Amino acid sequence: MPNASWLALLEYARWAPSPHNMQPWLFQPLSDTECTLFYDPTRLLPGTNPTGSFMACGFGIMLECLDIAAAPRNQQVDVEFHTHELCSSDGAPVKYATLQLVPRTKPESLDRELILTRRTSRLPYDGRRISEKVYAELVAVAQAFGHQFEYSTDRAEVAWVVALNADTMFYDMSEPVACNEVAGWMRFSRKEARRKADGLAAYAMNANGLLMWLFAKANWLFRIPGIRQFTKAQYIKAMDGTRNVAWLSGPFFEKHDDWINSGRMLARLWLTMTKHGVYLHPFGSIITNAAAHAQMEEHFVNPNRKHPLWMLVRLGYSALPPKSYRLPMEHMLVQERVQS
Ligand SMILES: Cc1cc2nc3c(=O)[nH]c(=O)nc-3n(C[C@H](O)[C@H](O)[C@H](O)COP(=O)(O)O)c2cc1C
Structure with missing residues (x-):
């Protein structure tokens, strides 16, 4: 029991x-x-x-x-x-x-x-900058865990990050290993998302389900010149109003305990944002894609940074984002079928 x-x-x-x-x-x-x-x-x-x-x-x-x-x-x-x-x-x-x-x-x-x-917001943001007071709190949260939180409200910097995220997404989905893995977690309709209660639901991604399906299952379409530029521009447009981007560095790439510690920090950072009405949209795929990650390291040079970059995000204010489903409690409780 x-x-x-x-x-x-x-x-x-x-x-x-x-x-x-x-x-x-x-x-x-x-x-x-x-x-x-x-x-x-x-x-x-x-x-x-x-x-x-x-x-x-x-x-x-x-x-x-x-x-x-x-x-x-x-x-x-x-x-x-x-x-x-x-x-x-x-x-x-x-x-x-x-x-x-x-x-x-x-x-x-x-x-x-x-x-x-707390929720991820992939909606357009309203163009407001986050105050220095809130940023100072976020910097302190990261620091308490031995991480560094850096940010920018510069429009060119924001545009660079949003474009890099779009390029990475289009690249990953044209590459069979990443495409198959991510596509397996895509939920194209509200019904499927509710039934499976996990994964990346089109409604939560601020995406059209049919377009997402085509993107995952017939990606060749999006490599046709013209279609590619148009859909990428639409994807970037869906992030209109982004005014704040941030990146995290800290001990991350070698040890399991560092990853756990980074997650603990990210939880507190995200909840601190929630406390201030700030939404977050992580761009994790920029980190898992080696080429995009290298571009990011090259772009955000800081001689005072001690550790590698391990997360890039946009953050800001938006309408209330849709809530993603979660698996029911019964699913999360182990009864038998266990490997020790
Ligand atoms: C480590 C980590 C990396 C993530 N990377 C991405 C990402 O690259 N793109 C994205 O849209 N969401 C990303 N997310 C957000 C998750 O997809 C999201 O938390 C999940 O779908 C549940 O939705 P919720 O945050 O609204 O509850 C990431 C979340 C975590 C914890």
């Missing part, structure tokens, strides 16, 4: 963002204070992110959300990992970590309700 105290916390953690909304986590509450965390090896990105860095980052986000959710009870979630690798397979869930609910020793400044209101 699933433990009620964990279920109440998981109701928050399940709304954590994950790459392509893949929600690779599963839980097995064992007692009031102990829960086993599993990863689902069928919900990883072996083609576009073979190191597993981005999915581990997603786990870091989810674990931080769980910890924030436990704060009002004066508890925190301690984590002991059983493996530092996320290995893709079509097998059963794999034991990833043991979670312990223990008395809280650190203060919590973020309201856990922010976890439920």
